[in-house]
Amino acid sequence: MSAHCRFVAVVAVASACSLGATACSMSTVSTDGAGAGASATASASSSPTPSLFTGPWAREFDDALTSAGDPTSEDILSDGLITADELSRVEHEFAACALTLGYEVRTFTPGGGYTQEGAPESFDPSDPGEEFLACSSSYESVSPLFWSIARNPAHEPEQSIMAACLVDRGLAPGGYSSKDFDRDRRSGAYPFSESDSIFLDCAADPLDLLPNAARPGGGPSL
Secondary structure, eight states: OEEEEOOOEESEEOOOOOTTOOOOOOOOSOBOSSSSOOOOOOOTTTOSSOOSSOSTTHHHHHHHHHHOOSHHHHHHHTTTOBOHHHHHHHHHHHHHHHHHTTOEEEEEETTTEEEEEOOOTTOOTTSOOHHHHHHHHHHHHHHHHHHHHHHSTTOOOHHHHHHHHHHHTTSSOTTOOHHHHHHHHHHTOOSSOTTSHHHHHHHHOTTSOSOOOOEETTOOOO
């Protein structure tokens, strides 16, 4: 059985892994997640809990580090920076560990997806089992954040970059704004199909920053 799992960032950055999914498209530079890992000095009025990091993705690094369940993830996330080499490290480790369980991770795709072979017909990505979850722990902690940052380095408002992308690529009418997109997202009534390839491309890579090529399951550096 072949499975295609992916990381999806749509409207609010979120991750998902699903069978039969189509890989996202994604840029070939190291990702400076939250800049330096210096302690933030935010006041109580602006942030009840000061961040450990600085930069536009500081809060996401806080959350990822808090939820990290293994030493590798903690080591990578602790400086507020995820490099391409560190992404490659967790990809290599995930692929090697999964292989011991009979799952062959053949390719890693831009955006955080991967192609998997050898999964039994009964494999359920929503409940893959403790051993598989242990194998993918570091990958799931690091990869989604790496690609979220690469997709939108300045952490611009999702509504703004999605609306601009849809207009630029001709799916939404001229003048379609971030407010329009937010309204349509909330109502679920867009003036176009959510299954349109342009909508899916914009959701995956609204700023056109990501590389296109998949990488072998060994996870070589970008």
